Structure formats: C-alpha cells, structure tokens
C-alpha cells in the first residue's frame with residue numbers, strides 16, 4: 001500500500017511539504033506545536049537529520065512523533081553519521097513503525113556543525129542509499145542476505161538546480177533517479193526563469209519535483225545565503241524588495257515573496273509542488289500557503 | 296615525489312607532554328620535515344631555545360638524514376651519552392620517524408609534530424593529498440583523480456550539494472574533486488564513466504593494520 005504522501009504525488013494535485021525541525025534536547029513542545037499546526041495543511045513533513053551537522057533529537061524520533069500526532073512524515077536520512085549497517089537497521093525500524101517516506105541525502109560536512117571533531121562516516125552516498133532502499137524492498141540486505149520481512153518506502157532525493165558548475169550535479173541527479181528516487185525536493189530556488197529552464201530538462205524524467213522555497217526573513221539574511229549557502233542565489237531585485245519593506249515588516253515581505261513564488265509555480269504548472277522551508281519559523285508556513293492562495 | 300606533511304603541535308600541548316621531564320634530547324630529520332620547515336635544523340634550534348627558556352635542560356640535538364630509515368638507530372647510538380641523560384626524546388619528524396626511533400631507543404618519545412598526510416608535490420611549495428591508500432583503487436573510472444581522497448566526503452558517485460564555484464563546501468581554497476573529475480573526463484570524452492553507478496566502497500582492501508611480506 002503506497003504511503004499517503006506517495007498517493008498525493010500520484011494524484012496529480014499540487015503537493016506541499018514543509019519541515020519539522022527536531023529540537024536541541026528532549027523538550028518537544030515547539031516541534032509538537034508546529035506539527036499540530038501544519039499536519040492537516042500539508043501533504044507531508046520532512047523531519048531533518050541533524051540539519052547543518054548540528055546534533056539534535058533524531059529524525060527517526062521526530063518522524064515517529066509526526067506519525068503519532070496524525071501527520072505524514074518524510075524521514076530525512078543522511079550518510080554522515082551512520083554506516084551501511086546502521087542505515088539499513090534504521091530503515092527497517094522506520095518501515096516497521098509506519099514511516100514509509102524517506103529522503104536520502106549525503107549530508108553536510110561534520111566540520112560545518114557543532115561537533116566538528118566527530119568522525120565523518122559517509123560509508124554510502126545518497127545514490128547508494130537509494131539503491132539500498134530498493135534492494136531491501138525486494139527482501140534482501142545490501143550483502144544479499146534474505147530479510148525476514150522487508151521494507152516499503154516512497155524514496156526521494158534532492159537536487160541543486162543552481163549549482164555551479166551544473167553539469168556534474170545533473171549527472172548525479174540522473175544517477176539518483178536511476179537508483180530509484182521517486183520524488184525530488186530541490187534546494188531553494190528564487191529565480192523562476194532559471195528554474196523553468198531546469199524543469200524543461202527535468203521533465204523528461206518520470207519523477208515528481210517539488211521546488212524548494214526558503215522563506216526570506218530579511219535582506220541581510222538573503223545576502224548571507226548568497227555568500228554562504230552553496231547553490232542558492234537570491235537575485236538582487238528580491239533583495240531590493242526585502243529592503244523596501246517598512247521597518248519591522250521584513251518577515252511579512254518574505255512571506256509575500258514566498259507566497260507569490262508558490263502561486264506562480266502552481267499557476268504556471270512549473271513543477272509538481274513545493275517544499276517550503278521556513279527555517280526556525282515553521283508556523284509561518286501557514287501564512288505562506290495563505291498568501292499563495294492554497295488555504 | 297611524495298612527502299610526509301607535518302605541522303608543529305601547539306606549544307601548550309608540547310609543554311604538557313613534557314610535563315615533569317626536565318631533560319630533553321631533540322631530534323629532527325633531514326628529509327620531508329626539512330623541506331616543509333617543520334623539523335629541520337632551524338626548527339630544531341628554535342625548539343631548543345624555546346624549551347631552554349622554559350627551563351628545560353637540552354641534553355643535545357641532532358638532525359638525522361632520514362628518520363624513517365632503520366639506520367637511524369645506528370646513528371643515534373653514536374649520540375648515546377647525551378640521549379641517556381635525557382628524560383625524553385622530543386622528536387620533530389613525522390610519525391614514521393617517531394615510531395622508527397621508538398622501536399630502536401628505549402626511551403619515552405614525544406612527537407612535536409602532527410603528521411597530516413602523505414602529500415604529493417603538485418607545484419612550487421605545494422603539496423596535496425591525492426591518495427589515502429584505501430586498498431581498493433577505483434581511479435580507473437575517474438580519470439585518474441581519486442575521489443576517495445580528493446573529495447572531502449570520499450563520495451564515489453558525483454558531487455554533493457555543497458559544491459560551490461567548483462570548490463568544496465568546507466574550504467573555498469580546496470577544489471571540489473567532482474568538478475575536477477568532471478572536467479578531466481569531459482576532456483577525455485569519457486563522461487560515460489561518471490554516469491556509471493558505483494557500488495558502495497569495499498573497505499576490506501587490507502584490514503588495518505596493513506602488513507606485507509616480499510614474496511620469496
């Protein structure tokens with residue numbers, strides 16, 4: 001039986017996903033609040049896996065929480081902290097507990113986070129993790145041993161449509177599709193004309209693509225991303241628009257811009273849906289969806 | 296030419312390692328660490344001055360020609376009297392030299408350097424880590440550039456999402472291995488190799504610690 005998220009992808013509707021960021025610590029109140037606020041408004045919620053290599057409550061625990069609260073989780077799994085044995089074990093655990101969506105990621109460098117001296121693992125990469133999911137679905141582990149009870153997943157991956165240079169990224173993208181990715185959530189896109197060009201290329205593949213939307217919270221935040229986040233480019237006119245916001249109104253301006261982009265993607269049928277990242281301001285996803293005319 | 300690339304440990308760490316040991320004999324090496332200016336004659340002299348200032352008694356110093364050579368033991372034997380007086384040997388060579396000496400001289404050894412990697416000389420005064428001796432070489436499919444080593448994450452199927460302007464996400468001075476591999480294979484007209492799915496790596500090439508006997 002396909003997961004609810006998979007059904008949404010296959011239904012042809014405009015799919016919306018967002019993030020539920022696990023807490024630093026065991027106080028899950030804030031996360032619970034975000035899940036309750038959003039679970040019935042979006043098609044699924046990604047639960048991040050020590051995002052930016054900052055140690056947090058585990059994505060698997062967060063995915064179970066989404067499930068318990070009646071939401072549809074997408075388990076993010078990076079290859080940064082677990083070798084192939086631990087990854088396979090966690091896939092089995094997730095599947096056995098009703099978590100049937102997984103986003104396979106390589107993971108950021110350990111050096112970028114808050115445990116810089118930790119041993120980076122990277123035993124697998126994202127395409128190998130996708131292949132492992134598919135192998136396990138056939139009832140075997142990565143060494144070919146039979147599993148007493150397999151797994152079932154709607155598996156996805158990411159792509160950076162504005163990576164520089166783009167060609168190696170696209171080869172990797174195609175390898176992820178060949179390895180079994182059914183859906184793709186993109187890195188943040190701001191330049192719709194560029195994104196349309198990427199989609200012209202991507203449309204040739206039978207994969208569902210959700211455009212990454214990161215909420216801009218201020219002009220300096222946009223400039224910071226341009227400088228520090230690989231593959232993210234906020235065009236100058238959007239930065240100027242953020243600057244034009246009245247004092248204290250930058251966040252609302254960011255919501256307006258994000259809502260406008262979502263609306264454009266939907267109205268022009270540019271891709272299959274959006275993945276809204278409101279890093280640290282998850283409650284604003286509702287406002288973005290309202291601004292986009294989705295609620 | 297390959298060289299052992301080293302870096303001086305922080306002074307506080309050396310001080311801590313030498314805690315309680317008042318008399319020190321210092322050993323440098325005439326090969327890699329002389330070239331990289333981490334353990335040649337000038338550095339050994341500077342260390343001697345620094346430790347003397349801190350109140351250590353330097354019983355002697357020497358710069359052996361090739362510390363990792365087994366002959367080092369013979370050379371040090373000639374300096375026995377000074378070495379005997381020391382509580383510890385402070386060794387300003389790479390860890391291969393330190394271990395060679397530790398096996399031959401019955402004395403506590405303190406490395407003054409951190410051994411970073413085996414570097415390939417790639418330009419004037421420039422060394423890069425290009426192989427990490429993984430035991431299962433895969434560079435036949437990557438245009439002769441090693442992704443296991445040159446990619447910060449050792450990825451074998453293409454770049455991660457962190458690559459930026461052809462540089463690595465951890466350091467804008469380091470090239471992204473997968474941009475280099477892409478460019479090389481593209482020049483060779485063999486991008487098909489990059490499109491091949493690479494299985495997870497085999498980490499069982501030679502279980503650590505590696506050991507080899509020349510066949511008789």
Ligand code: SF4
Nearest residue numbers: 426427429432433441
């Ligand atoms: S794959 Fe890389 S690390 Fe392994 S032996 Fe070849 S060059 Fe060395």
Ligand code: SF4
Nearest residue numbers: 446455463464471472
């Ligand atoms: S940026 Fe390039 S070299 Fe650095 S980890 Fe990613 S793929 Fe590897």
